[in-house]
Amino acid sequence: MEKNKKVLVVGSGGRCHAIVKALARSPQVEKIYCAPGNAGIAEDAECVAIGVEDVDGIVNFAKENNIDMTVVGPEAALAKGVVDALEAEGLKAFGPTKAAARIESSKEFAKQIMEKYGVPTAAYKAFDNFDEAWEYVKNRPLPAVIKYDGLAAGKGVVVALSYEEAEAALRDMLLDSSFGKGRVVVEDFLDGPEFSFMCVVSGNKVYPLAMAQDHKRAYDGDKGPNTGGMGAYSPVPFITEEIRDIALREIIQRTADGLVAEGVPFKGVLYGGLILTKEGPKVIEFNARFGDPETEVVLPRLVSDFYELIEAAVEGKDCETKWSDDAYLGIVLASEGYPGSYEKGAEIKGLENVTGEVYHMGTKRDGHKILTSGGRVLMVVGKGKDLAEANAAAKAEIAKIDCPTLFHRTDIGKASL
Numbered sequence: 001m002e003k004n005k006k007v008l009v010v011g012s013g014g015r016c017h018a019i020v021k022a023l024a025r026s027p028q029v030e031k032i033y034c035a036p037g038n039a040g041i042a043e044d045a046e047c048v049a050i051g052v053e054d055v056d057g058i059v060n061f062a063k064e065n066n067i068d069m070t071v072v073g074p075e076a077a078l079a080k081g082v083v084d085a086l087e088a089e090g091l092k093a094f095g096p097t098k099a100a101a102r103i104e105s106s107k108e109f110a111k112q113i114m115e116k117y118g119v120p121t122a123a124y125k126a127f128d129n130f131d132e133a134w135e136y137v138k139n140r141p142l143p144a145v146i147k148y149d150g151l152a153a154g155k156g157v158v159v160a161l162s163y164e165e166a167e168a169a170l171r172d173m174l175l176d177s178s179f180g181k182g183r184v185v186v187e188d189f190l191d192g193p194e195f196s197f198m199c200v201v202s203g204n205k206v207y208p209l210a211m212a213q214d215h216k217r218a219y220d221g222d223k224g225p226n227t228g229g230m231g232a233y234s235p236v237p238f239i240t241e242e243i244r245d246i247a248l249r250e251i252i253q254r255t256a257d258g259l260v261a262e263g264v265p266f267k268g269v270l271y272g273g274l275i276l277t278k279e280g281p282k283v284i285e286f287n288a289r290f291g292d293p294e295t296e297v298v299l300p301r302l303v304s305d306f307y308e309l310i311e312a313a314v315e316g317k318d319c320e321t322k323w324s325d326d327a328y329l330g331i332v333l334a335s336e337g338y339p340g341s342y343e344k345g346a347e348i349k350g351l352e353n354v355t356g357e358v359y360h361m362g363t364k365r366d367g368h369k370i371l372t373s374g375g376r377v378l379m380v381v382g383k384g385k386d387l388a389e390a391n392a393a394a395k396a397e398i399a400k401i402d403c404p405t406l407f408h409r410t411d412i413g414k415a416s417l
C-alpha cells in the first residue's frame with residue numbers, strides 16, 4: 001500500500017485532534033492538514049488558518065493542494081454545507097450533506113424521521129407559540145424535557161424538575177430567545193443510563209464503532225449545568241452485545257434506511273445519543289458527526305486503518321474494522337466557569353512531563369507557552385487493560401499538569417469502575 005494520501009481535517013477541538021492522530025496512524029496517509037487546528041494539533045498536522053465555516057476557503061485549499069479526502073468534524077461546518085460545496089467541485093468529503101445533517105441541526109426533522117421509521121425515542125410535540133407550549137407542558141407530568149430546535153452546542157436542552165423552571169425555559173426559547181429564532185420540541189422524560197453509539201454510515205451501509213459513555217454535566221455526581229461533555233470512556237460494560245445489536249438494528253440501521261428513503265442518504269458519522277430504558281435503548285438525540293469527547297476514547301481503540309474506513313464510506317464499499325480490547329478513559333480539564341463565562345489566556349505548565357495522550361480542545365500557543373483559549377481546554381486520556389487502570393493512568397497524568405484556572409470531574413466512568 002502506498003503512503004500517498006493527502007487529507008484535510010476541518011475542525012479545532014479535541015475530536016479533531018483525535019481524528020488527526022488516527023489518520024496519522026494510517027499506512028496510506030502521507031500528509032495531514034488541519035483547518036484551523038490548535039496548538040496541540042499543530043504537533044501532528046500542518047495547521048492552516050481557515051475557519052471551519054469558511055466554505056470557499058476550505059474548497060479552494062482542497063483544490064489547490066490536491067487533497068484526496070476532507071474530513072469535516074464540526075456541526076457548524078456541516079450545517080453551512082461544506083460537504084455539499086466540496087462535492088460540487090468533484091472533491092471527496094467525509095461528512096453528511098447539509099440536508100442529511102438536519103438529523104442533528106433540526107430536532108423536529110430528527111423526530112419526524114424516527115416516528116415515520118419506527119425508531120424508539122420519547123414521544124414529542126413541537127411548538128413555536130409560547131401560550132400553546134406552556135398549555136401543553138403544564139398539563140403533563142414532570143420532569144419536562146424542553147429542547148431548542150436548532151444547533152445550541154449541547155446547551156439548548158432543559159430538563160425541568162418544576163413547572164416554574166419549565167415556564168422559564170419556554171419563555172427564554174420562544175419569547176426572549178437568546179438562541180435565535182424560537183421553536184421548541186417538548187418530549188417525554190426517559191430514565192436510564194446514557195451511552196453514545198457512533199457509527200460510520202454510507203447510505204444503507206452501517207459500520208459500527210466501539211461504544212462510549214460521555215458525562216454531560218459539569219460537576220461530580222452529574223450535578224450542575226449541561227456541557228459539551230466532561231469526560232468519556234470506552235468500552236461500556238453495561239452495554240451487552242444484545243443491547244448493542246438491538247441499537248444497531250432498530251436505531252442506527254432504521255435511521256440510515258429512513259434517510260435513504262427520504263432522499264437524503266447519510267454519509268459520515270451518525271452519532272446516536274442513546275439511553276437504556278426499561279423497554280430497551282431509545283434515542284435522546286442524533287448528531288451528524290463524531291462526538292466530542294467520545295472520539296478521543298473510541299478512535300484510539302481502532303486497530304484497523306482509519307483512512308480505509310473513511311474512504312469505504314465515501315465510496316460506498318464494504319470495510320471490516322478491528323478493535324483493541326484495551327480500555328480508554330478521558331477526563332476533560334475545563335476553564336473555571338464553563339459552561340458559563342470563563343477567562344482565557346492562563347498558562348498551562350507541565351505538559352512536557354505528560355507521557356500519556358493529551359488532546360487539545362481549546363489551547364493556543366504563545367511563543368513557548370501554551371495558553372487556555374476555550375471552555376473545554378484539554379482532554380487527558382488514560383489507557384489500561386480495564387477501565388480502573390485507564391482511570392488511574394489518566395489521573396496520574398493530570399497530576400502533572402499545572403494550571404490554576406482549570407477544573408475537572410473526578411468521577412468519570414464511576415458507574416463502570
Ligand code: AMP
Pocket residue numbers: 122145147154155156157159187188189190191194216226273284285
Ligand atoms: P441533548 O442535547 O438532546 O443530548 O440533551 C442533553 C441532555 O439532556 C441529555 O444528555 C440528557 O441527559 C438530557 N435529556 C435530553 N432529552 C431527554 C429525555 N427525553 N429524557 C431524559 N433526559 C433527557
Ligand code: GLY
Pocket residue numbers: 154214228229287290291292293294
Ligand atoms: N459529547 C456530545 C457531543 O459530541 O455532542
